[in-house]
Each structure stands twice: as C-alpha cells, then as structure tokens.
Amino acid sequence: MVKREELKIEPGEAVGIVAAQSIGEPGTQMTMRTFHYAGVAEQVPTGLPRLIEIVDVRKEPKKPLMNIHLGPKLAKDEAKAKEVAEELEEVSLRKIAEIKESFAKKEIYIVVDLELMKYEGLEIGDVEKKVRNTGLGKVDVEGETKVVLKPKSASLKNIRRAASRLGDLHLKGTKNIGRAIVLKEGDEYYIRTGGSNLEEVLKLEGIDQGRVYTNNIREIERVLGIEAARNAIIFEVRQVLDMQKLDVDTRHIMLLADAMCTSGVIHSVGRHGLSGEKASILARAAFEETIKHLINAAVRGEEDKLVGVTENVIIGQPIPVGTGTVKLTMKRGKKK
Amino acid sequence: MAKVMAKLRRKRRRSAVPRPEKCTVYLNGKLIGFHQNGGELAKQLREKRRSGALSQEANIAYFERTEECFISTDSGRARRPYVVVENGKSKFTKELSDKLKKKEIGWEWLIKNGVVEYLDAEEEENTLVAIKEKELTPDHTHLEIDPVSIVGAVVGQLPYPEYNSSPRITMACAMAKQSLGVYASNMNLRMDSRAHFLWYPQQPLVQTSPYRVLRMSERPAGVNMVVAITSYHGYNMGDGLVVNRNAIDRALMRSTFYKAYESEERRYPGGQKDRFETPDATVQGYREEQYYRHLGDDGVVVPESDVQAKDVLVGKTSPPRFLEEVSIFGITEEKKRENSVTVKSGEDGTVDAVLLSESPSGNKMVKVKVRAARVPELGDKFASRHGQKGVVGLLVNQEDLPFTKDGVVPDLILNPHAIPSRMTAGHLLEMLGGKAMSFYGEIGDATAFSGDTADRFRKILEAVGFTSDGKEILYDGITGEQIEAEIFIGVVYYQKLHHLVANKMHVRSRGPVQLLTHQPTEGRAREGGLRFGEMERDCLIGYGASMLLNERMLKESDKTSELVCGKCGGIAVHDHIKNRSYCPLCDETTNLAEIEMSYAFKLLLDEIKAIGIFPRLVLKDKA
Known part of the structure; x- marks a missing residue:
C-alpha cells in the first residue's frame, strides 16, 4: 500500500514535458545510431521513420500488414491455413489479364492469361460479369481469352480512364490484401498479409478474431473504436522502442497515446493536431x-x-506547474 | 597554329586516295575543320610542339570514341608538367640529370627540348603516366616528375601522408592553415587587424621535399615537441593534452597576438570634421579621466604604453549628430561629441606601433597596433601534422611528469586512444623519425611515397643506444616508481592553432541590453548573455521550477512595468511633466494598474496592434 502511494504522481508534476523528454532523448540517440547502422534493408519501416508515422497518424502505414491467427480447427493444419490465405489474397483484373486500349475502334480489350485465371479458380464468365457490373459500357466475349468492352462515352479521355479503372477491378479475395503467406509460430500456423483490411478480415470464418493484428492504427480506430486505437498506439510505439532496445517507461507512451486520443478521435502531434488545437x-x-x-x-x-x-x-508570469501551482491565501483584516 | 593546320591540310589534299574525313577538329572549342585521321593529326601536332615548332602552351587531345580532336591554346587551363616517355624510356636521362645538377641546363631547357611538357586536363586523357621510373613499360607515355606531385602543395608538406587515413589528411591540411608561426616576413611593418606570431619557431626535424621547395623553414609554424603516448591521471582523455609547465616557462609555444585599431578624421556635409585630440571634459560623452591617460599631445596613444580594456587609444571628437539652432548671440560655440577608439572589453596589451597615414578617402587616419603575449594555457588548441588535434587539459610541473632513464621528460602527453581508430600511423612514424633525427643531427625526409623508411630510423636509434621500436621505460614523476608498461616516446612537430582561450573566453553577470527588446545582447563582442533557449526552458518546466524559470525569463532578462488601463485594456502612459497617468485611448485616469510583464510581451502587443488587431488585457485581482 505504501509503495503504491509513493508511486503516484504528485499534483503539479509536468508529466507532459517529462514524457516528451523521455521519448525524445532516446529517439535522438536512435537517429544517430541508425545513421551508422549498415546492413539489412528493412522491409517495414522501423525506428524513427515508423515513430514519425505513428505520431503523425498517417492514413496508411508505408507497409501495412496484418497477422491473422486461426481458430482451433485450422491452426494446426498447414494445408487448411494455406487455403484460407489463398482466399484472402486479392485478385485484381490486372493480375490475370492484359488490358489494351484501341483508340481507333474505341474499344478496350481484356486478354486474360488462361493459366493464371485457372490458378486463381476463375472463369472467363466471371471476368465478363465483373466487367459488366462496372457499368462502363457494352461487354462481349470473343473466343476463350478476350473480353471486349465498348465504353459508353467514347472520348479518348474516357477510354483511358476506363482502362486504368479496369486494372484495379476486384475479382476475388479481400480488398487491399496483396499477399498472404502462412507462417509458423510454435506448433501453430498463422497468416501474415501484406496490406491491411481489418473490417473484412474480422468477418472471415475460421480465424481467431480475438488475435487479429494490423499495424494500421487509423483502421483500428475506424473499426474497433478509439480505445483500441489508443492501445494500438501504445503497442506500436513500444515495439519501435523495444526493437532498438530503448528503455522507456510505458507510462510516458501511455500519456502520449492518451493525449492523442482524449478528444475521441486520433489527433496527430503537430500543427494539424495537438499543438494546433x-x-x-x-x-x-x-x-x-x-x-x-x-x-x-x-x-x-x-x-x-x-x-x-x-x-x-x-x-x-510564474507558470502554473510545480512550485507555481501553490498559491497562498490569506485572510486580510478589515479593509482600510 | 592556323598555319600549321593549313600545311597539314595541304598534305592531305595531295594524298593519292581521298578518304572520307571522319575526325572533327576543334581549336579552342570552335570547329575548324575535318581530318581523315585524328590520331595521326594529334601525334604530328604533338611532335611539332616537342620540337619547338608549335607553342609549348598548346595542348592536343584526341578522342577515338567520338572521333574528335581538340586543340587548346586559350587561357585558364590548369596544366601540370610531366616527363616525356618514349618507347618505355624516360627522356630525362642520367646525363641530363647530372647536367641539371651542375646547372649546365635548366627547367626551360628541358621544356624546350621536349624532355618535360605541360599537359592540360584534356590531353591527360590520352596519356598513361607512370608514377615511378621503375614502373615504365612501352605503353607509358609520361612519367611523374616525383610521386609526391600527385598530391597538392598542402598535402605535400605533410610528413608520411601515405601512412595516414585520408580524412585525417584532410583535417591536417585544414589545421595547418590555422597554425601560428611567422605569417609574413614583413610582419613588423604590417597593420593586420588580427595577427599571431609564434615565439622561437622551429623547422620540423622531419621534412618533405615540397616543404623544402616552398622554403617553409624560413617561415616555420610549429615546434618539435617530445611526446609520450600514455595516459596521465585522465587529464588527456578525449583529445586532451597534458603539457609540461616548465617547458612553457621556457617559452614553448608562446606567441604574440597583435590587434590593430583604426580611426579616421572623417568629414561631414557642412564642412565639419572629426578631430584627433584628447577630449575636453566638457565634451558630450566624456569618459573618466583615467581612460585618457595614455594619450599624447596629438590625441594618439604613446607607443609601448600598457593599455587595459576601455583605455582610449585614439582620442577623437566629432561634431554633434544634429545641427543646433543658431542662438540670439550669433554662432554658438559648437558642442562636440566624444568618439574615441578604445581597447575592447576583455582585452589588454602593449601599444606596439602607431601609424599615421591617409585613408583611401583622403582623410587623416591612425592605426594602432596592440600586442599581447599568449602563453599556452588550459584550453588552447594544438595539433600535429596528422590531423591529431587536441586541447590542453592540464599543465603539469616537470617533476610530476614521467621521465626516462636519461632524465628526458616529455613536453606533451598524448592519449593512446587517439591512435587506433583514426589510423594515423604517420604520426607514430614521425615520432620515431623525429627521435632518431634529434640524435643524428640531420633533417629526416618524410616526403610522400619516397620518405625515409622506419628501418633507417631504427638503425639510427639502435646506434645511439635506444631500442629500435621507440619505446622506453619511464618512471612515474610523482612516486618515482618504474611504470610497468614500456612507453612510446618520440619527437613530433606540433602546431599551435589560433583558437586560443584568451581570445574566446566570455562571461557576463550584467551588461548591455538591446534597444528593441530590452533583452541582453548576443555574442562575446557585444558582452552578450548566453541564450536560455527553448530546451533549457523545457527542462525547468520539467522540474516544476516555476519561480526559477520566471527569474531566468523575466527578472534576468526584459522585465518591465507597464500601466494597463482597466477600462479598455490598452497600455496607459505616465506624463512625468504633469505627473499624471492616463490612458491615451480612453482618457481613463483612475482605473489604471501597474502590471509586471516581459518587455517582449509589450512589444508583441504593439506588433499585434500593427497588424490591425487590438489586444485587450483583462485585469483581475490575483486570486
């Protein structure tokens, strides 16, 4: 009991400054060290770039990723895990087909690669249907590999625009998830994905919803709410600092996360966020x-x-912090 | 050049089979014609140059890949000499070398006879240059006159640069330029605004051939010091140097610092002018009498007088800044303004020389040179010629320093940690060489790529009874005990660099403030304060030291007291003549409060008003 009382922060303590200095000082060390750190090219931004990413609250991390743990039925089965992973991977039209524009005939040709299409378990009919659903124009199938689109408005600009939109056309899998690989941890298989889509992944069956991880804080805020986002900030900052073996008390990081989240939505640190408001x-x-x-x-x-x-x-004036919080009140005698 | 070209062209025309002209020929960047064989053209032109038919200043470059031939004769090309090589043999033969030594022939002769030629950057592209004569093959076209010439004039003066890492060489070059010595042979006559002069300078015991060629020993900038590489109670950590105090007392690395002050009798519009004189006590801005004590009758200091800070060197009076009105009694006696030149704060010395002359604008001008001795002290900077700089960390009495069996005490103790990571092996080699040479009575040669070998020094050292590795057994000067490790001790040429504590030291407890902000001035020259910056502010906040922060930022800085109008929130004023306070905005006279604030804040309020916003201060009783 005594110990706990001792650990309490006293009123008037400048916790913000202390937290800022406690994170900032090792951060400076980190910058200097990474300058001299030769070797492995990093796949995911770590260190200062990642820290900046977190406090700036970027729309999306430079390299978004998810860890999806599987439910008890699938976790031990590598084949089943791979199945799930394959289902996850997004297949866009660009991935299986070549898109050509013909400005002379004012048509767009989509030539699919049969082998790739088969591998993804799709048929030309599926492609035709998806293209038709975009409502870009009249769609015909020519032979086994060719889908012809005659755009509604045949201006050159529109053809170009339609063609580039078709490339991103979502055919199968989960949006924004570029790659999904199966990794093993202990005797358990889990899926690591490049790209993140928390909302869709949580709807999947057979996975352990409670252990889904994404490094996209904004997404966590949108899907799970501000408290989850606060925890995500703490987790991510911790991870960056731990990786560099920098010992920073969690409570400093918690204060930072709290400051960013108290208003109910995440605020970045800086002109457009905390300081600006x-x-x-x-x-x-x-x-x-x-x-x-x-x-x-x-x-x-x-x-x-x-x-x-x-x-x-x-x-x-004396600042209202520390010794400046103490004020003396005195009863004066009768007014003269 | 054009004539020669025309001749060559005619030759080509006469040739039996006309071939397509594929090579473009440029003279000083301008296309002047074509040739069917650029390589041959270049070869012939070069032969003509070597034989003296063409100017020695022409350079010819031929580029096979683009089939271009550039002939350059214009000014501004950087050129350097090479020995011409033909069929793998240097044209500079033994006989020529002997003749040259006997002074029968000279440099001009070598150039005229095509033994040596100057190349520019473009012609260099067509050459294969051997660095040493031994390396010559039939493919070579030229030979370096000396391997050291591949480095410049500054690196060339450094001993053993090929044994040092390149960053250290760069640093050594930069520091050599900061060294004190004899900076000009006419320094006694000069009036440089700041100058240093090293006492008893020595030429290095280990020199290089460029050093000799440049005759640097006639204006040396350093001293050969006995250096031991060891620690000394931690006082030479992190590039600190421990220096023998007795050596300094024997005038080691002492120097003179000269500073020249200048003043001019300026003319003003309206026929008025300044006057050199000892100002009268009635002159506006008259200093205390004692400050004028060194002035002679002409208002200028007497040479060899010892002057202190604030002492007047040149007494000068100027006409007032603003013209006065003519009074009823006709022309009033003109008031004058004190405008003397004084010794700057924190400086003192002896007046070395006074120069009376005319300024470029034709006015009477005085220059006063003040000299002061600079004895090495804690914090002065020294460097060897290997980029090994250090700052004096401790002066030790000779009796407390380690000594050898012969009683030799080092002048300087260098920390061993300064060596491995910086890879300045040349420093160690110079130590060995300096030690050997100090016994041999000769100047050692440390020219890049061709200097004396360590073996030579080792043999000499052994011959005079030392170990060949330069290490010696040292005895602790304090306890008298033998030091367990053998210690490397030798002689190195050290330079005193012009970063002297005496010229940088600065303190302030009170002093001038800026007119605009009422905050302390900045910089040593203005007797300024040290900035208590944002991060320092954050630290005090972090400690919760509210009152200390307030003292730093307000009381010790720009505290003011302003009257604030309780009615409109503007700043009120006090009329001292009528002894009445009022608000100039709303004429309030009673509801005014005196508020303590920083002058910077008052200025902020004024600036906010300047952008068209009226900031009001809302007053409240202190709760």
Missing part, C-alpha cells in the same frame, strides 16, 4: 502560423485565460 491563442501563435492564429482569434473575439505553460512564459 491548444486552447490558448498565445500558445498556438507561439508554435506555428502565428499570424493566422492571431487574426482568427481577433475575428472571433477570443479570450486567452492564461492557464497553460507557454502563455505564462510569454507574458512573464
């Missing part, structure tokens, strides 16, 4: 885009309550 005008103006903040504040007739640290440093 501080309550104080002076604090915002001191950070970046000074004039913009001052003018907007003037237009709205805002008032700065001077409760934060930066504001008080600017005007030259």
Whole structure:
C-alpha cells in the first residue's frame, strides 16, 4: 500500500514535458545510431521513420500488414491455413489479364492469361460479369481469352480512364490484401498479409478474431473504436522502442497515446493536431502560423485565460506547474 | 597554329586516295575543320610542339570514341608538367640529370627540348603516366616528375601522408592553415587587424621535399615537441593534452597576438570634421579621466604604453549628430561629441606601433597596433601534422611528469586512444623519425611515397643506444616508481592553432541590453548573455521550477512595468511633466494598474496592434 502511494504522481508534476523528454532523448540517440547502422534493408519501416508515422497518424502505414491467427480447427493444419490465405489474397483484373486500349475502334480489350485465371479458380464468365457490373459500357466475349468492352462515352479521355479503372477491378479475395503467406509460430500456423483490411478480415470464418493484428492504427480506430486505437498506439510505439532496445517507461507512451486520443478521435502531434488545437491563442501563435492564429482569434473575439505553460512564459508570469501551482491565501483584516 | 593546320591540310589534299574525313577538329572549342585521321593529326601536332615548332602552351587531345580532336591554346587551363616517355624510356636521362645538377641546363631547357611538357586536363586523357621510373613499360607515355606531385602543395608538406587515413589528411591540411608561426616576413611593418606570431619557431626535424621547395623553414609554424603516448591521471582523455609547465616557462609555444585599431578624421556635409585630440571634459560623452591617460599631445596613444580594456587609444571628437539652432548671440560655440577608439572589453596589451597615414578617402587616419603575449594555457588548441588535434587539459610541473632513464621528460602527453581508430600511423612514424633525427643531427625526409623508411630510423636509434621500436621505460614523476608498461616516446612537430582561450573566453553577470527588446545582447563582442533557449526552458518546466524559470525569463532578462488601463485594456502612459497617468485611448485616469510583464510581451502587443488587431488585457485581482 505504501509503495503504491509513493508511486503516484504528485499534483503539479509536468508529466507532459517529462514524457516528451523521455521519448525524445532516446529517439535522438536512435537517429544517430541508425545513421551508422549498415546492413539489412528493412522491409517495414522501423525506428524513427515508423515513430514519425505513428505520431503523425498517417492514413496508411508505408507497409501495412496484418497477422491473422486461426481458430482451433485450422491452426494446426498447414494445408487448411494455406487455403484460407489463398482466399484472402486479392485478385485484381490486372493480375490475370492484359488490358489494351484501341483508340481507333474505341474499344478496350481484356486478354486474360488462361493459366493464371485457372490458378486463381476463375472463369472467363466471371471476368465478363465483373466487367459488366462496372457499368462502363457494352461487354462481349470473343473466343476463350478476350473480353471486349465498348465504353459508353467514347472520348479518348474516357477510354483511358476506363482502362486504368479496369486494372484495379476486384475479382476475388479481400480488398487491399496483396499477399498472404502462412507462417509458423510454435506448433501453430498463422497468416501474415501484406496490406491491411481489418473490417473484412474480422468477418472471415475460421480465424481467431480475438488475435487479429494490423499495424494500421487509423483502421483500428475506424473499426474497433478509439480505445483500441489508443492501445494500438501504445503497442506500436513500444515495439519501435523495444526493437532498438530503448528503455522507456510505458507510462510516458501511455500519456502520449492518451493525449492523442482524449478528444475521441486520433489527433496527430503537430500543427494539424495537438499543438494546433491548444486552447490558448498565445500558445498556438507561439508554435506555428502565428499570424493566422492571431487574426482568427481577433475575428472571433477570443479570450486567452492564461492557464497553460507557454502563455505564462510569454507574458512573464510564474507558470502554473510545480512550485507555481501553490498559491497562498490569506485572510486580510478589515479593509482600510 | 592556323598555319600549321593549313600545311597539314595541304598534305592531305595531295594524298593519292581521298578518304572520307571522319575526325572533327576543334581549336579552342570552335570547329575548324575535318581530318581523315585524328590520331595521326594529334601525334604530328604533338611532335611539332616537342620540337619547338608549335607553342609549348598548346595542348592536343584526341578522342577515338567520338572521333574528335581538340586543340587548346586559350587561357585558364590548369596544366601540370610531366616527363616525356618514349618507347618505355624516360627522356630525362642520367646525363641530363647530372647536367641539371651542375646547372649546365635548366627547367626551360628541358621544356624546350621536349624532355618535360605541360599537359592540360584534356590531353591527360590520352596519356598513361607512370608514377615511378621503375614502373615504365612501352605503353607509358609520361612519367611523374616525383610521386609526391600527385598530391597538392598542402598535402605535400605533410610528413608520411601515405601512412595516414585520408580524412585525417584532410583535417591536417585544414589545421595547418590555422597554425601560428611567422605569417609574413614583413610582419613588423604590417597593420593586420588580427595577427599571431609564434615565439622561437622551429623547422620540423622531419621534412618533405615540397616543404623544402616552398622554403617553409624560413617561415616555420610549429615546434618539435617530445611526446609520450600514455595516459596521465585522465587529464588527456578525449583529445586532451597534458603539457609540461616548465617547458612553457621556457617559452614553448608562446606567441604574440597583435590587434590593430583604426580611426579616421572623417568629414561631414557642412564642412565639419572629426578631430584627433584628447577630449575636453566638457565634451558630450566624456569618459573618466583615467581612460585618457595614455594619450599624447596629438590625441594618439604613446607607443609601448600598457593599455587595459576601455583605455582610449585614439582620442577623437566629432561634431554633434544634429545641427543646433543658431542662438540670439550669433554662432554658438559648437558642442562636440566624444568618439574615441578604445581597447575592447576583455582585452589588454602593449601599444606596439602607431601609424599615421591617409585613408583611401583622403582623410587623416591612425592605426594602432596592440600586442599581447599568449602563453599556452588550459584550453588552447594544438595539433600535429596528422590531423591529431587536441586541447590542453592540464599543465603539469616537470617533476610530476614521467621521465626516462636519461632524465628526458616529455613536453606533451598524448592519449593512446587517439591512435587506433583514426589510423594515423604517420604520426607514430614521425615520432620515431623525429627521435632518431634529434640524435643524428640531420633533417629526416618524410616526403610522400619516397620518405625515409622506419628501418633507417631504427638503425639510427639502435646506434645511439635506444631500442629500435621507440619505446622506453619511464618512471612515474610523482612516486618515482618504474611504470610497468614500456612507453612510446618520440619527437613530433606540433602546431599551435589560433583558437586560443584568451581570445574566446566570455562571461557576463550584467551588461548591455538591446534597444528593441530590452533583452541582453548576443555574442562575446557585444558582452552578450548566453541564450536560455527553448530546451533549457523545457527542462525547468520539467522540474516544476516555476519561480526559477520566471527569474531566468523575466527578472534576468526584459522585465518591465507597464500601466494597463482597466477600462479598455490598452497600455496607459505616465506624463512625468504633469505627473499624471492616463490612458491615451480612453482618457481613463483612475482605473489604471501597474502590471509586471516581459518587455517582449509589450512589444508583441504593439506588433499585434500593427497588424490591425487590438489586444485587450483583462485585469483581475490575483486570486
């Protein structure tokens, strides 16, 4: 009990600054070390680039990936796992067919590779149907390998656009999942995918929904909510720092994640996020885009309550942190 | 050139079978014609040049791949000499060498007779150059005059550069330019704004041939020091140097620092001008009397007077900045303004020389040179010629330094960690060479690629009774005990670099502030403060040291007190004449409060007003 009380942070402690310094200092070391780190080309961004990715809350990580663990029935069976993996892999039209444009005849030809198509378990009819569903124009099948599309509007621009859209046409599998391979951990098989689609993967049968992992934090926020996203941020930052053997207390990272998530949606660290949305005008103006903040504040007739640290440093008052939190109240005698 | 070309062209016309002209010929970048055999053309032109029919300054380059022949005679090409090689034999023969030694022939003769020729970058492309005569094969076209010539004038002066890693060579070159020595043979007459002069400079014990050619021993910039490679109580960690204090007392690496001050009797529009004189006490801005004590009758310091900071070197009065109104009594006596030149803060010395002359604009001008001795002290920078720089970390009395069986005490102790990772083996070789040469009484040769070998030094050392590896048994100067390890000790040429503590040291407890921000000035020259930056601020916040932060950022910086209008929130003013405070915006006189703030904040408010926003300060009682 005593120990726990001792561990509590005291009121007035500048936890934010301490957290920032505690993550920032080893981060600087990390940059310097990676500069001198020769060797393996990294497949997934780690180190500082990944850390920046996380705090900037990019739409999608540079290399999104998922780990999908399988349910008890499939986990021990490599063949079954491979089946699931194959089902997952996205097959787009570009992958099995060549798309040619004929500007003279104002047609688009889709020549499928029979072998590839067969391997993916598709038929020319499926392709025809999918192409027709796009509603781009009239579709015909010529011979065994050729699908002809006559676009509705035959302007050159539209033909070009239709052709490039056809390339991305989704035929089979889960969208955004480029590759899926089966890996083994202990005596259990699991699937690692390149690309991430949490929403669809969670709907799959036979997998262990509770252990699905993706490194796409934005996706986690959208599908599972803000609390899951907060945990994801903590997990990802931890992972980056652990990989470099940097010992940073989890609570600093938790504070960072909390700061990013308290508003209910993820905010990036920086101009467009945390710093750009501080309550104080002076604090915002001191950070970046000074004039913009001052003018907007003037237009709205805002008032700065001077409760934060930066504001008080600017005007030259003791800051409301640490020893500055203590105020003396005194009963005065009768007014003179 | 055109004549020769025309001749060659005529020759071609007469040839029996006309062949397609495939090679384009350029003279100084301009297309001047075609030739059916560019290689042959180039060959013939070169022969003509070597025989003296063509100018020695012409260069011919032929590119087989593109079938182009470039003839260059224009100015601005970098050219360098090579010995001509024909059939694998150098044209510079033994006989010529002997003749040259006897001074029967000279450099000009060699060039005129096609023994040596200058090539430019383009012609160089057609050559195969041997670096040493031994390497010559029939394919070679030229021979380097000396292997050392593949490096430049600066690297050429470094001893044994081929034993050092290239980054260290680069650093050694950069540092050699910062070394103190005899910088010009007319230095006594010069008035450089800053100059250094090393006392008792020595020529290195181990020299190179470019060093001799450039006659650098006549303006040396260093001293041969006895160096031991070992540790000394941790005072030479991280490129620190431990230096023998007694050696410094014997004037090792002492130098003089000269600084020249300048002043001019400037003329102003309206016929007024400055005047060199000892200002009268009535002059505006008169300093205390003591500061003028060194001035002579002409208002200029007397040579050899010892001056301190703030002392006036040249007394000067200037006309006032603004013209005064003419009073009723006619022309008033003109008020003058003090405008003397003083010794800068933190500096002192002796007036070395005074120069009276005329400025480029034709005014009377004075230059005063002040000299001061610079004795090596903690923090001064030294470097050998191998990119091994260091800063003095400790001065030790001779009796506390280790000594050899002969009683030799090192001048300097270098940390062994400075060697392996930097791979400056040349430093060690120079130590060995310097040691050997100091006993042999000769100058060693450390020219790149051809210098004396370590074996030569080893033999000499053995002959005079040392071990051939340069290591010696040393005895601890403090305890007198023999040091367990044998210690490498030798003689290295060290340079004193012009980064001297005395010229950089800076402290401030109070001082000038800037006019605009009321914050302390910046930089040593302006007696400035040290910036308490954002990250330092963050640290105090992190500690929760609110009051300390407030003291740093406000009280020690730009604290001001401003009247704030409680009614409109603007800044109010106090009229000292009428002794009345009021708000210039709303004329409020009673509801005004004196608020403490940083001047920077007041300035911010003014600037916000300047962009058209009215910031109001809302006042509240302190809770």
